[in-house]
Amino acid sequence: MSPLHALSEWLFSAHMLQHELLMLVAAPLLVIGRPLAMWLWAFPAVARMRIGAATRSRWIKRPWRFLSLPIVAWTLHAAALWCWHAPRFFETALARPGIHTLQHTSFLGSALLFWWTVFGRASEGHGAANAHAMLSLFTTMVHTGALGALLTLAPGVWYPSCMETTRALGFDPLQDQQLGGLVMWVPGGLAYLIGGLVVGARWLMRRAPPRVGVGMPREG
Known part of the structure; x- marks a missing residue:
């Protein structure tokens, strides 16, 4: 619906920006906001209880426990990035709308899992979860920057x-590809760096000893 979506059908750089917005803006905001908890209140009380019971069943908890492991989420996200940007698969997605939808769904779905391991699990305050989050962010910044x-x-x-549509707008296809690569390389890498700084700062603040102030007894 947005102008960016229409422009992405003509310019590779706009298409790459669309991918980055899905993975680096929409996905982390959905994880932080946790809208599913709010949407659940739109259902009647009986339906909410049944949905809650279903999410606690082993048929959902076991797959979720596996998919939300940091190494699994990291691998799925990396595989989606590298596989779909391989020329053969990217060209197929451009030619077939159904596969194109699958491409964007896999980008958003794998990014949701990835950012859950960063902001969801790390919010529990465990040192291991925060360490895994920072390691995931750093390594993802490296391999996406490489791509x-x-x-x-x-x-x-x-x-x-992409060459014909790019030339129709008066742009050089190679320069358009280079601009798309820079979108993933620089702003994309910066987003993972900012995420790492946020996780690291939150971790350090939770590990810091409480300050002695007014009304607080001093030790000894």
Whole structure:
């Protein structure tokens, strides 16, 4: 519905920006906001109880416990990024709307799992969860930056189907690809860095000893 969506059908760089907004803006905001808890109140009380009981069943808890493991979420997110940006799969997604929808769904779904391990599990305050979150953010920043660098520094166009539409708007296809790579490389890497700083600051503040103030007894 947005102008960006329409422009993404013509420019590769706009398409890459759309992907980054899905994974680096929409996904973490959904994890932090936890809208499912609010949406649940739209149902009658009986329905809420049944839905709550269903989410506590082993058929849901066991798969969720596995998918929300940091290494599993990290791997799924990395696989979605690298596989869908491979020229063969990216071109197929552009040519077929159903596969294109699947591509965006996998980006958002894997990003939700990834950011849950960062802001969901880490919010429990456990040191291991915060350490895993920071490690996931750092390694993801490295490998997504590498993918962005490959797109930026590539000597030729990776996705030939984008060339015709890009030229129709008066842009050079290779420069458009380089701009798309920079979107993933620089702003994308910065988003993971900011996430790491937020997790690290929250972790340090929770580990810091309480200050002695008015009304607080001094030890000894």
